[in-house]
Amino acid sequence: DSNHNLPIxxxxxxxxxxxxxxxxxxVGDKNINKNILKVYIYLYDIINLGEGWLYLATVIDLYSRKVxxxxxxxxMKVSLVNDALNMAITHRNPSKGLLWHTDRGSQYASYSHRDLLLKNNITQSMSRKGNCWDNAVAESFFKTLKNHIVYDSYFYTKKQAKYEIFEYIEFFYNRTRSHSYLGNLSPAKFEEINLMLQNEMVA
Structure with missing residues (x-):
């Protein structure tokens, strides 16, 4: 929701x-229209009863397109986007000056989120209002995710949905799926090869 009075x-x-x-x-995102994944999960009897909505927030490194x-x-609480960013910070340990780009949603504009960025010396950037092309890479990831598992899958429980989304991100998208932008390498392989080349140049 970008209709708020928080700083942009x-x-x-x-x-x-x-x-x-x-x-x-x-880059990150978190809205059904601006790429938070909303997966509706039906009960086994396949009627309009369900466990509710499941929200996904992601952080993508533009260097390799890796999640x-x-x-x-x-x-869709502030903790959703903070937890995703904290995971990235813990795993990647970025140096000062990292640029973090998202939409104008209230979660990203919140004081809690901006405090997290300040604490980690991260520079914040936001898309123009209503302009999905300003965050096209994040948009593209969610489109691919939904085409691969959401539209073609049937989730009986949230636990099942979480597991399949986890497997898609960590094992298929990051490690297996090739990207034309990366010379038809997966994000993980692209980073691995480039790190090896850099180490050879230093040696």
Whole structure:
């Protein structure tokens, strides 16, 4: 929800989706229309009863298109996006100056989220209002995810949905799925090869 009175960060990314190194630019998203995944889970009897909505927030490194942080929850709270970002920070340990680009949603504009960015020396950038192209990489990830498992899958429980989404992110998208942008390598393989080349140059 971008209809709020919280501070809005400038669009520093400005659709420059190229990054020359890991942890230089991250993008995130979290809305059904702006790419938070909403998976409706039906009970076994296949009627309009269900366990409710499941929300997913992600953090993607523009260098390799790798999902470096993610979080799932029953509600779209600030903790949803904070947990995803904290996961990325813990796993990647970015240096000062990392650019973090998202939409203008109240979760990303919240004082709690901005405090997290300040604590970790992360620069905030936000899309222009109602402009999905300003965050096209994050949008593309969710479109791919929904095409692969959401539209073609039947989830009986939230536990099942969480497990399948986890498997998709960590084992298929990050480690197996090739990206034309990366020379038809997976994000993990792209990072592995480039790290090896950098180490050879230093040696």
């Amino acid at each position: 960060a400038p669009n520093i990314l400005n659709r420059d989706f190229y990054a020359s190194a890991p942890n230089e630019k991250w 470096v942080g993610w979080s799932m929850d029953d509600t």
